[in-house]
Amino acid sequence: MNDQIHDPALKAGEQLINGQAASPGYAIGIASLFNTSDLVISTEPVDESQVESEYAQFVRARRIVVFELRKILEIASATDEEAHGIIQAQIQIAEDPELDKSIRRMIMERHFGADRAVNESFLYYIQLIKNTGNALMIDRIVDIRDIRDRLIRQIQHGELVSGVVEGSVVICDELMPSDILLFSRHKVTGIAANEGGLTAHATIIANSMGIPLVINAVGATRLTSPGDLVIVDGVDGRLVVRPDASTLESYERAKERYALELAESALIVELPSVTKCGTEIVLMANIEFEEELDNIKKYRARGIGLLRTESYFIEDEGLEEYKSKEAFFEKAVKAAAPGSVTIRLFDVGGDKFSDTTTKEPNPFLGWRGVRVLLDRRQLLRSQLTAIMNVAGRNPGKIRILVPMVSVVEEIGEICREVDAITEKMRSNGKPFDPKLKIGTMIEIPSAALIAGKLAGETDFFSVGTNDLTQYTLAVDRGNRLISKLFQQMHPAVFQLIKKAADAAHEKGISIEVCGELAANPDAALCLVGMGITDLSMSAASLPRVKKAIRKYSIAEMAELSAMVLNAATQDEVQEILENWKKERDESH
Amino acid sequence: MLMKKVVVKNAAGLHARPSSMLVQLASKFESEFHIHMYGYRINAKSILGVMTLAAECGAELELELDGPDEKKAMKAIVDLFESGFSEMSKEKYR
Structure with a gap:
């Protein structure tokens, strides 16, 4: 009754929400809501039998918060003593023994929820500090509140995740990369989010895990109730809430068809990765998490073309993994065999890390x-x-890849560090790789333009197309106002890649593309046409790229790329591609 | 148990950074460490407790140490107060 008084349309009947397809596939299932913006402090008393596990939740949250702060401390400027001092003090606050006692007492004796116990314990101290009237101390309350909020967020986050029903479809406001890993452990079949970006990290992971995802489904969390039947359409970018019988039926058919297509691509997986004229194209996988390593075998990737290392930093579940990153690298080497693993050095900054103490106007x-x-x-x-x-x-x-190189000196400086460590290993009698290869990411236009000089200083190039697009077109890829201008297939981007490829070929070093552009079959044809025969992408994309390159010869693709390089706009590039494919497919 | 009176010497008083340094130093010792001031007795291994004192320059505190390494701890802590916290580089107390 109540619902009807508020808004009869809101929570009854079929609702179609248009969003953006971010990871393909269909999921039909019961909705679990994961809404992080509506967090409030719990007021429900905790049952006597639950107090120990409630306290354990606080301890877990504290461990994660302290871990994150230590990581921030590690990269905070060593010369910025003030920032260091503040973070150091924040760690001490999180680990304060009296605070711990107070929180434990509130949970054990007064049966407060962990979030409420944290909140009230901090309130007590904040009030005492306010009472001193000491301006210097009162200024620090903001740092104390920050710790309180971090702890509460962590506690509630854990609860939210445990509220996700196994096998359900998750409806959420926004996504963190670590959320997707947790969802996949809960066997979540699909995800729809109010917000998000196509190149965001979380999207890339959803693709890699094969979980259908729709982003920018505005109002998804508002229009869905837990337990509703929902459909995530990761092909056309739609979320259907409480579908009618006919909608449900047509989606069930679409889901079946999609499963058939997947089976077909499973056949392609078994075929060799060669062009029509018999040239081998090396298709590799981009990997970030241990969970993804199985994909290498599944999709027959020839090694790891890009191993991202930033997650040691941002993934809160990775506490233990951080200590054992060598063990992770070892596992990656095993999974990639007989291929190799290209490890990109820590590429922190910009969208990947928001917690630095230095605020930059233009990160x-x-x-x-x-x-x-x-x-x-x-x-x-x-x-x-x-x-x-x-x-x-x-x-x-193993090969090392250096990110964000804009000037030649940077690569020289990295090589000197590598040499110094090699020397140390040699004198300590430790085994070292005397032919360790060091590569340069081509993701800044200056690097592409001076590729001829860079080629003399480095063993290989790897083109990062997301950033190259962003810097070439001066488009912040996270900015929705200008998302139309984020054109990865713009001729200017292709021209810069061509420039780097020509320089690499001339100097006899190898070049590969490890950005998501390579996962687009049309773009892959153009890249192969430029003479780039090594491509790395999210493993799930390998079959469709392989299917495309098997259809044409190198000479045909070279002809295509010559036309594309001459185009004026991205639309023209797409037109050229469509016409070219149509002509070939008719004549074949 | 050892007791000793000290005076806060640094101009800004026992603000956040000196509090942090004090707690960091105290935590290295096994002995329990309390501070008496204005009739309060706080656990000086608790940074929030030390901060609530907001001890200003010239304030008199009484240090109470109790434990197997109380002598060593008292000397180190008194030295820290005597130095006025200022020239202590954080490396030294890490």
Whole structure:
């Protein structure tokens, strides 16, 4: 009755929400809501039998918060004493023994929820500090509140995830990369989010895990109730809430058809990755998480063309993994065999890391990638050491990739660090890889333009197309106002890639593309046409790219890329592609 | 158990950073560490407790140490107060 008084249309009958397809496939199932923006402090008393596990929740949240702060401390400028001091103090606050006692007492004796116990314990101290009237102390209350909020968020986050029903479809407001991993452990079949971006990290992971995802489904959490039957259409980018019988039937058919297509692509997986004229194209996988390693075998990837390492930093479930990153690299080497693993050095900054203590007006043009690494030598050395230890045990199986290189000196400086570590390993009698290859990411236009010079300093190129597009067209890829201008197939992007490819070929070094552009079968044809025969992408995309390149010869694709390089607009590129494919397919 | 009176010497008083340094130093010792001030007795291994004192320059505190390494701890802590916290680099107390 109540619902009808509020708005009869709101929570009854079929609702279609148009969004954006972010990971293909169909999911039909019962909705679980995962709404992080509506968080409030719990007021329900905790049952006597639950107090221990409630306290354990706080301990877990504290461990994660402290871990994150220590990571921030590691990259906070060593010279910025103030920032260091504040973070150090924040860690001490989180670990404060009296605070712990107070929270434990409130949970055990007064049966407060962990979030409420944290809130009230902090309130007590904040009030006492306010009472001192000491301006210096009162200024620090903001740092104390920050810790409180981090703890409460962590506690409630854990509860939210445990509220996700196994096998359900998750409806949420926005997604963190770590959420997707948790969802996949809950065997979630599909996800729809109010917000999100196509190149966001979470989207890439959903693709890799094969979970259908619709983003920018505005109002998804408002229009869905837990337990509603919902359909996530990751092909056309729709969320259907409480579908009618006829809608449900047509989607069930679509789901079956899609499963058939998948089966067909499973057949393609078994076919060799060669062009019509018999040239082998090396198709590799982009990997970030251990969970994804099985995909290498599943999709017959020839090694790992891009192993991202940032998740040690941002994935809160990775606490133990951080300590054992060498073990993860070892696992990656095993999974990639007989192929190799290209490990990209820590590419922190921009959208991937929002918690730095330094606020930059223009983070995408700021302190990221190799720029951070050269300023934080300790971080760089610890990463290089871990990689080089594993490379020493597996010579020839590991390559290092340096992100965000904009000037030649940066790559030289990294090589010097590598040489110093090699020297140390040699004198300590540790096994090392004497032929360890160091590559340069081509993702800044300056790097593409001086590729001829860079080629003399580095062993291989790897083109990062997301960032290259962003910097070439001056388009922030996270900015929805200009998302139409984020044109990965713009001729200017292709021209820069061609420039780098020509330089690589001339200097006799290898070049590969590891950006998501390679996962687009049409774009892959153009790249192969430019003479780039090594492509790396999310593993799930490999079959469709393989299917495309098997249809044509190198000469045909070279002809295509010559036309594309001459185009004026992305629309023209697409037109050229369509016409070209139509002509071939008719004549074949 | 050892007791000793000290005076806060640094101009800004026992604000966040000195509190942090004090707690960091105290945590290295096994002994229990309390501070008496204005009739309060707070656990000085609790940074929030130390901050609520908001001890200003010239304030007199009484340190109470109790445990197997109380002598060593008292010396280190008194030294920290004597130095006025200022020139202590964070490396030293890490």
